[in-house]
Amino acid sequence: MIEEIRQKAKELLAASKVDMVIGYRRSGDGVSTVPAFIDSAQDVDSLVWDQNCVYNLANYLREFPGKKIGVVAKGCDARAIVVLLQENQLERENLFIIGVECGVTDISEKCAACPRTVSAICDILIKEKGRKSGAPGNEKDAYAAVEALEARRAEERLGLWREEFSRCIRCYACRQVCPMCYCPKCVADQTMPAWFSKATSLEGNFAWNVTRAFHLAGRCVDCGECERACPVGIPLRDLNKKLEKEAKELYKYEAGSSVEAKPLFASYDKDDPKDFIK
């Protein structure tokens, strides 16, 4: 696969079809990978592709407005690109998406329940050798953790989340790695008004984590980067997955499935659920 990725990157750069290719290269430890920003055809050999390519490269695309970018995109990265396109954050004609079919289960826990390992949107799809294309993911277990939590008593749930959030050190790593967290001024940084405490108090931590999750309702594509980046191990995906489940059950909406679809909260239907309103 990697030969095909390098070949394509070389082709694109040599023909000046793109100004830069964003992919993965080996980091200093010789095992893990870091994002690679390659702007010359001679450098394409530094690109790598294996189960350590965790980063969601969609996060970098907004940094190069007006430039033509080629990007290596896994299934989840591609869904993130779809959401960014839906929200007019990127221009499709400035992107060349090198879709890669990823090896499932190898990258991280979330991959085990990944419904679509193939890029939703791509200009070229590089397939994994020896794997049946479009093999269905293990969607059945996708909400197992959420359902287990739902089954518990309300006080237990509150206690559990209070415990998890109390560990938060407000480093905002979850925000920085998230391709959808692009507000020019995050509510967490606002002072007029100050929506919640900036101190690592339970109140501020609770408000921050709930706000962050809710702001991703109908937008999160479950790339899992927030949970991976969290230094204190808060199970952030359990929050994101709950919102994903709600969007699916209430509105049959799935983030990142169509560029043409209107974002979840920028649309409505006359038959939306109404039973909770007096």
Added chain:
Amino acid sequence: MSALGTDSMKDDKKMAADGGFEPNIVGFLCNWCSYAGADLAGTSRMQYPPNVKIIRVPCSGRVNPLFILKCLMDGADGVLISGCHIGDCHYSEGNYYARRRFAVLKNFLEYIGIDPRRFQMSWVSAAEGDKWAKVVKEVVEDIRNAGPNTISAEKK
């Protein structure tokens, strides 16, 4: 006092004469329907509990989920959003967006362990003073049963 002036709520847990719990509820009312409906309830001298502190907003669609969170974090025992009936929105579709957004928020709050009774919504028109009084009675009773808000209280 914070910019939103709600810091004092935590200490403001009023006890009724018999020592029972009196909930402190924040109401976000749309200017065009529910606010006028509440006004009508008042001018018609209808009796209903005084627990809901009303904040007037242009539309239920103006209500940011952060408002609800801010209220609950700062110690309000409950939040009530009230707007025009579906189809009657002054801005045509503001309440449609609100309905969609808050259906998800309500379920999400429940998921993280916040009693769903603490967050309620109603549609009350400008002519429904009686409905407003009824809604407030129900909401106050619900939240009284839910008990005081301890979501962000630090462990002693």
